Amino acid sequence: MSADSPVTADVLLPLALEGPYTYAVPPGLSVAPGDYVEVPLGPRSFIGCVWKIGEGDGGGKTLRPIVQKFDLPPLSDTHRAFIDWVAQYYLEPLGNVLRLCLRAPGAFGEAKGDVAYRIGPNQPAKLTAQRARVLDIAREGLAMKASELAELAGVGTSVVKMLAKAGALEVVALPPHRAFPAPDPSAGKLALSEAQEEAARELRALVTRRAQGTLLLDGVTGSGKTEVYFEAMASALASGRQVLLLLPEIALTQQFIERVERRFGAAPATWHSGMRPRERERVWRGVADGGARIVVGARSALFLPWARLGLVVVDEEHESAYKQEDGVPYHARDMAIVYGALGKFPIVLASATPSLESLVNAERGRYTHVQLAVRHGAAELPPSHIIDMRQAAPQSGSWLSDPLANAVSETLAKGDQALLFLNRRGYAPLTLCRACGHRFDCPNCAASLVEHRFRKQLMCHHCGHTEAIPGQCPKCETPGKLVPCGPGVERLAEEVAQRFPEARLTILSSDLARGTLLKDAIREVTDGVHNLVIGTQLVAKGHHFPHLTLVGVVDADFALDSSDPRAGERSWAQMAQVAGRAGRGEKPGRALIQTYRPDHPLMRALAEGDRDGFLTEEKRLREGADLPPYGHLAAIVISGRDGHETERFARSLQPLAPYGEGVHVLGPAPAPLHLVRGLHRWRFLVRARRGINVQAYLKAWLGDIKPKGSLRLAIDVDPYNFL
Ligand SMILES: Nc1ncnc2c1ncn2[C@@H]1O[C@H](COP(=O)(O)OP(=O)(O)OP(=O)(O)O)[C@@H](O)[C@H]1O
Numbered sequence: 001m002s003a004d005s006p007v008t009a010d011v012l013l014p015l016a017l018e019g020p021y022t023y024a025v026p027p028g029l030s031v032a033p034g035d036y037v038e039v040p041l042g043p044r045s046f047i048g049c050v051w052k053i054g055e056g057d058g059g060g061k062t063l064r065p066i067v068q069k070f071d072l073p074p075l076s077d078t079h080r081a082f083i084d085w086v087a088q089y090y091l092e093p094l095g096n097v098l099r100l101c102l103r104a105p106g107a108f109g110e111a112k113g114d115v116a117y118r119i120g121p122n123q124p125a126k127l128t129a130q131r132a133r134v135l136d137i138a139r140e141g142l143a144m145k146a147s148e149l150a151e152l153a154g155v156g157t158s159v160v161k162m163l164a165k166a167g168a169l170e171v172v173a174l175p176p177h178r179a180f181p182a183p184d185p186s187a188g189k190l191a192l193s194e195a196q197e198e199a200a201r202e203l204r205a206l207v208t209r210r211a212q213g214t215l216l217l218d219g220v221t222g223s224g225k226t227e228v229y230f231e232a233m234a235s236a237l238a239s240g241r242q243v244l245l246l247l248p249e250i251a252l253t254q255q256f257i258e259r260v261e262r263r264f265g266a267a268p269a270t271w272h273s274g275m276r277p278r279e280r281e282r283v284w285r286g287v288a289d290g291g292a293r294i295v296v297g298a299r300s301a302l303f304l305p306w307a308r309l310g311l312v313v314v315d316e317e318h319e320s321a322y323k324q325e326d327g328v329p330y331h332a333r334d335m336a337i338v339y340g341a342l343g344k345f346p347i348v349l350a351s352a353t354p355s356l357e358s359l360v361n362a363e364r365g366r367y368t369h370v371q372l373a374v375r376h377g378a379a380e381l382p383p384s385h386i387i388d389m390r391q392a393a394p395q396s397g398s399w400l401s402d403p404l405a406n407a408v409s410e411t412l413a414k415g416d417q418a419l420l421f422l423n424r425r426g427y428a429p430l431t432l433c434r435a436c437g438h439r440f441d442c443p444n445c446a447a448s449l450v451e452h453r454f455r456k457q458l459m460c461h462h463c464g465h466t467e468a469i470p471g472q473c474p475k476c477e478t479p480g481k482l483v484p485c486g487p488g489v490e491r492l493a494e495e496v497a498q499r500f501p502e503a504r505l506t507i508l509s510s511d512l513a514r515g516t517l518l519k520d521a522i523r524e525v526t527d528g529v530h531n532l533v534i535g536t537q538l539v540a541k542g543h544h545f546p547h548l549t550l551v552g553v554v555d556a557d558f559a560l561d562s563s564d565p566r567a568g569e570r571s572w573a574q575m576a577q578v579a580g581r582a583g584r585g586e587k588p589g590r591a592l593i594q595t596y597r598p599d600h601p602l603m604r605a606l607a608e609g610d611r612d613g614f615l616t617e618e619k620r621l622r623e624g625a626d627l628p629p630y631g632h633l634a635a636i637v638i639s640g641r642d643g644h645e646t647e648r649f650a651r652s653l654q655p656l657a658p659y660g661e662g663v664h665v666l667g668p669a670p671a672p673l674h675l676v677r678g679l680h681r682w683r684f685l686v687r688a689r690r691g692i693n694v695q696a697y698l699k700a701w702l703g704d705i706k707p708k709g710s711l712r713l714a715i716d717v718d719p720y721n722f723l
């Protein structure tokens with residue numbers, strides 16, 4: 001390169017692009033890989049990340065220059081290598097993966113004094129829908145940057161500026177971000193039991209080695225795993241590193257965050273989907289400059305621009321909530337392990353019901369396996385009893401067998417708390433007309449509408465479509481003949497209220513998940529305000545309810561038959577977890593499980609507490625079928641507006657699938673959920689023996705296919721969703 005040849009930089013943009021674009025570096029600007037820069041693309045400008053320097057030459061075209069460089073710590077080499085890895089593994093455009101890392105647009109704000117906007121004294125002369133949206137958000141009271149307000153309202157920043165000019169918004173100076181308090185590794189350390197101490201020693205050793213390595217902390221419910229992995233976090237913090245504690249979104253409760261705060265004497269940073277833009281920006285910057293030492297976050301926190309990450313703990317590692325389903329379909333647990341390998345730091349996976357994947361990796365000697373076999377302190381694991389519903393069936397329209405109802409009475413009489421677990425929201429999963437047989441289905445999806453009686457609505461749980469509950473059948477017009485079929489939590493609550501009129505009843509369901517309602521409800525259950533709780537899967541997630549002594553599983557057969565190869569494992573984990581909420585305090589607990597299939601290996605295993613027996617059988621089945629963790633799966637979902645066109649396109653791909661030794665292509669077949677949001681869906685499932693490069697196979701098959709019109713082709717490597 002001669003002295004006067006233009007210096008160029010390859011800049012990756014957070015768009016669906018396979019690679020970076022080359023730009024000219026204007027004289028006087030020095031950029032290095034990892035720097036964040038603003039560059040033009042077409043008529044717009046974007047914030048991207050410098051990927052390489054001086055390699056591209058623009059292929060003879062005149063290069064457009066970089067507009068500006070942001071004064072932020074660069075994205076580390078490790079993080080960029082991680083992005084490359086994720087993109088290759090999931091066959092995603094590189095730019096889409098970068099986008100996961102830049103989810104805090106405000107962090108790139110103007111370098112000069114930040115200003116914010118809040119509601120002002122005037123009404124704008126003309127109130128367009130866009131302006132009204134901005135003002136509605138401003139009326140909530142928080143001062144926000146133009147970019148944040150605009151993003152929330154789904155408008156351009158010009159709308160915000162225009163409203164400010166008209167006096168409908170007021171400009172205020174934003175105070176600088178609050179710094180993150182420094183954690184103290186030994187602040188609130190509890191005295192550990194001998195078993196905990198022994199486990200903690202292994203975790204600390206792993207962290208001080210400062211090398212890659214995965215440890216599976218496999219401890220029964222209530223064994224005190226949290227205190228044990230806190231020790232690993234303490235070691236990483238003491239060595240000056242940052243720590244990420246990943247939780248399934250729904251388990252990220254205020255209670256848990258307070259527990260972390262007590263242990264380390266400082267509130268951790270948190271990261272989840274419900275955050276306000278300014279807090280996002282604060283955390284993003286804190287992670288980038290190293291000021292945020294502990295982050296407790298949902299899966300996407302893995303992609304934050306870590307400065308000195310030294311440990312990731314994945315709590316409830318078996319949870320399928322770690323799999324992102326939209327956009328880049330990554331699995332945060334698996335990608336945490338990849339990140340650890342690239343960054344040479346350890347990963348701790350914790351669970352009372354580890355995934356088969358992790359257990360098999362531990363067996364193969366890839367993971368260190370640390371077990372806690374008993375509950376902490378005097379608490380004992382609750383025994384599970386099976387109720388054979390063929391013998392004890394309740395009368396029609398009622399869902400509690402006598403043995404379960406009696407157990408609830410006894411529990412309440414003793415002043416204890418009982419939990420009834422039913423994984424169905426709403427009142428009834430299906431509504432039929434008794435006169436003509438008409439069933440209420442979603443107009444956009446291949447699914448029945450769920451009655452939500454409390455909200456007086458029929459609702460689709462796939463697309464959110466709602467309609468009022470009609471007084472008569474829309475088809476035969478007979479009034480008063482509509483019947484709800486099957487139970488949801490609301491309907492169960494009706495029965496329970498009738499049977500136990502004295503009980504202080506509450507429902508914990510994700511219908512409450514927005515806002516503070518759910519937090520309050522969980523705290524009230526913890527404090528014993530309620531003595532009878534009806535809950536969906538939400539209650540199975542790591543909560544500690546000290547007064548709870550009885551867990552009743554209302555429908556254990558619910559998820560057994562499905563196209564999902566992990567259905568058995570998942571049902572088992574869910575029931576073991578929910579049973580594990582019982583007897584965590586001073587009094588012993590028990591679990592009663594209602595099933596019509598008492599001979600199913602899963603029910604037997606639960607009754608006998610024989611986890612190993614059940615999992616050995618599951619492993620045998622999976623190994624025989626080359627299913628994970630013994631083989632790879634990839635799903636290919638073809639969707640489109642037009643049913644015939646979608647089918648034709650799916651079928652046209654089938655003969656193009658190359659022959660591959662050890663690779664099976666199943667399909668195309670209509671997806672179990674063959675219509676969602678008006679899109680018709682067809683699926684292929686690719687099953688490959690271990691050691692086969694599935695990505696290479698998929699590229700060879702589908703790499704050049706460009707679906708047209710409304711048709712889409714989505715590849716899901718390591719799928720967890722089989723609908
Ligand atoms: N060393 C200790 N000293 C005092 N209390 C402890 C100690 N270890 C654990 N506990 C308490 O025991 C209870 C269970 O511990 P923890 O929540 O860590 O269990 P866990 O293994 O994570 O359970 P689960 O998997 O069911 O969520 C908690 O109330 C916790 O505060």
Ligand SMILES: [Zn+2]
Pocket residue numbers: 442443444445447460461462463464465677
């Ligand atoms: Zn729908």
